[in-house]
Amino acid sequence: MLNRFLLPALAATLLTTACTEPPKTVAALPILGERDVRPRADGGPADTVYAAVPAFRLTDQAGQPVSNQTFAGRAYVTDFFFATCPGICPKMQSELLKVYKKFPTDPRISFLSITIDPDHDSTAVLRDYAQRLGIGDASRWHFASLGDRAKSFELANHLLTGVVPDSLAPGGLAHNGTLALVDDRGYIRGAYDGLNAGQVAALQRDIPVLLAEIDGRKKGVAKK
Amino acid sequence: MSENVRQRVESFSPPAPFSRGEGGAHSCQAPLSAGEGPGVRFRPAVLFAFLPLLALAGCFSNNRHQGEKLYAQHCASCHGDQGQGLERLIPPLAGSDYLTDHRRELPCLLHNGQNEVMVVNGVGYHNVMPSNKGLSPAQLTNLLNYIESHWGNEAVPRTIHDVQAQLDKCR
Numbered sequence: 441m442l443n444r445f446l447l448p449a450l451a452a453t454l455l456t457t458a459c460t461e462p463p464k465t466v467a468a469l470p471i472l473g474e475r476d477v478r479p480r481a482d483g484g485p486a487d488t489v490y491a492a493v494p495a496f497r498l499t500d501q502a503g504q505p506v507s508n509q510t511f512a513g514r515a516y517v518t519d520f521f522f523a524t525c526p527g528i529c530p531k532m533q534s535e536l537l538k539v540y541k542k543f544p545t546d547p548r549i550s551f552l553s554i555t556i557d558p559d560h561d562s563t564a565v566l567r568d569y570a571q572r573l574g575i576g577d578a579s580r581w582h583f584a585s586l587g588d589r590a591k592s593f594e595l596a597n598h599l600l601t602g603v604v605p606d607s608l609a610p611g612g613l614a615h616n617g618t619l620a621l622v623d624d625r626g627y628i629r630g631a632y633d634g635l636n637a638g639q640v641a642a643l644q645r646d647i648p649v650l651l652a653e654i655d656g657r658k659k660g661v662a663k664k
Numbered sequence: 665m666s667e668n669v670r671q672r673v674e675s676f677s678p679p680a681p682f683s684r685g686e687g688g689a690h691s692c693q694a695p696l697s698a699g700e701g702p703g704v705r706f707r708p709a710v711l712f713a714f715l716p717l718l719a720l721a722g723c724f725s726n727n728r729h730q731g732e733k734l735y736a737q738h739c740a741s742c743h744g745d746q747g748q749g750l751e752r753l754i755p756p757l758a759g760s761d762y763l764t765d766h767r768r769e770l771p772c773l774l775h776n777g778q779n780e781v782m783v784v785n786g787v788g789y790h791n792v793m794p795s796n797k798g799l800s801p802a803q804l805t806n807l808l809n810y811i812e813s814h815w816g817n818e819a820v821p822r823t824i825h826d827v828q829a830q831l832d833k834c835r
Binding site for chain 2: 497513524526527528531533534537569571573574610611635
């Protein structure tokens, strides 16, 4: 007798718990790179100040200037390569191409490959490279040059890619294949080994997380 | 009886390796004695039957996949792990007409590299192919045989003798 009432009641409780969504955990990407802790004048808790990507001014395969402002309010992925690189670049670029193909027309994210051999990689060479990789729209994926070799290496370091001239390395430059994910404020939010399929998959998963965060920031601004 | 056998197992020491190779590629390591894991019981008879087999297998399989290993080490980063190439930047090796049309020149191409326009399956490529001067004729033979028997490629296997003769004619 008791069972008759108990069972439906129990089933109902089970059903309702099944319907309530688990609490959403807010996935947030870390901010990478240098940071500075600055005490506040009013004696309140100190501020952590993160280093942003420094100002750069490049020229891409369309001959157009590319700077931090080009990506204002948007996310972008960077890597460092050179057109004649017989070492890791083709592998790295083929992996980045896979990521690109997941977001070919999403205006919230774009791609930036910077040459570390600007003496050879003229605008014409970069244009040929981009076309051969199948990238028709320079504003979606910039292949760009800083014009100066030493400054390119410096910018590479800021974007977590190490470069050293090395006569033993294929192509004369030893470098690693970091893909760096930069947010709308210029902070590096992820660094992935472009030669490691697992890490490239992580980049693919992280991009939507960052885009959602940026969308949230824009909505917040709109409300105010 | 069983105690007697166990004693024999415990006093058994693994056979000495047949030969110690100089380099990693030729190292011939005898397998570990199988009875070492704690808590694992082996039937001694089965163990003794398999030990020589394991030791032999360890020695014979070393160079079997040399071509595949060399490909992963020297070629795959540009030509792709399936020989697919990279768009119009790096020519494919899978189903490539260049491999059959220029078969006799391939040992020299791998050895010296090249820096000229190359037409593969109707598409022109002009990227640099680096040289591989560190690879021996035997290694080049294994590498070419691997490439020429995978991803739809079906060429007659090369011999070291043929490859050596073609290398001798390299400019």
